[in-house]
Amino acid sequence: MEAAILILTLLFVAFVVLAVYAGVKAVRAAKRGVDRTITQARRSVEDTTLRAKSYGQPGVQGELAQLRLSLRTSMRATQDALNAGVAEDASLRESLELFERLSVHGRELDDDLRRLEREPDRATVATLLPGLKERTGRITHSAESLRWAARDRARRFADDDLAALNAEIDVEAGALRHWTTDGPVPGGNAGGPPRSETAGPAGPATSGAGGPTA
Template structure:
């Protein structure tokens, strides 16, 4: 009985622990989702604000807003492209490491330009603007290079896969149309067979050539009755007379 109670207690503890673990995971996932939503909303608001400033403000302030918008747009697009490609291509993990280092420089530059937006000394802002523009162009060029390299690699893989798939489909289509690959009729590909040789002439049986003409005539002549000499037959001196039969 005590063993049964111990097993039930152990199962209860396991169920409680599993429920707590699932709850913590769910709360963490929900918190990350909320944080992601808030970050994305804040980013969207800031991008719209920068776009409005770049259009509404003139001079160094307007150009500064344009530089920030250009930097953020390029870095975000590169980040999305690399993360999407790394899920299928292990070679992009090294590119992700390089982008993380580049992203550190981008965040530092973006923070510096954000602080300069509230700078009251416009002369100082105008003086520092060429250096900010050069750094922005360098970071954007590097980010664009990584992004387009990742896209070209993905497109190359897609083209290779399409070529392989097309070749396999061609082979399968040929196999399905197997009747079109059979040999054509003999009349279309091979010359007609020669005429059969004439059978050898049979030996003549009743009619022969000219050397046997007399025999042929004899054979063809109708049978005539034998000529019977008239009675009495003549007797010739050299013929012997028949002996009379002896009588007793």
């Protein structure tokens, strides 16, 4: 009796622990989902604001907004392409690591551009624009190089797979048409007993096992 009570108690404790663990994981997953949604919404709002500034504000403010928008768009597109490709092609992990190092420089540049947007000395900011443009171009060029290389690699694999599939289909189509070379001739003696090649023409019919009747 005591053993049965002990077993039931252990099972109850295990069930409670498992329920608590599952609840904690569910809460953490929900929190990550909420954080991801908030981050995406914040990015969308900021991108929309930058796009409006780049078209609606002339001069230094508009150029800074355009640089930030170009930088963020290029970096995000490269990140999405590499994250999507690494799940199917493990060799892209090294490219993803390089991109993470590049992202550090991208975030630093974005922070610098954001601070300069609030800088009241427009003349000083204007003198910094050529260097900022050159720095932005270097980062976006590296990001685009990684992105297009990953896409070209995926396209090459897809082309190779399609070529192999086409070859297999050609072989299968040839096998399905085997009757044109060595199969039975349509309309022949298919399904019937084989015809004897040594049998002669049939003789006249007789009335019995003996000789001809008188």
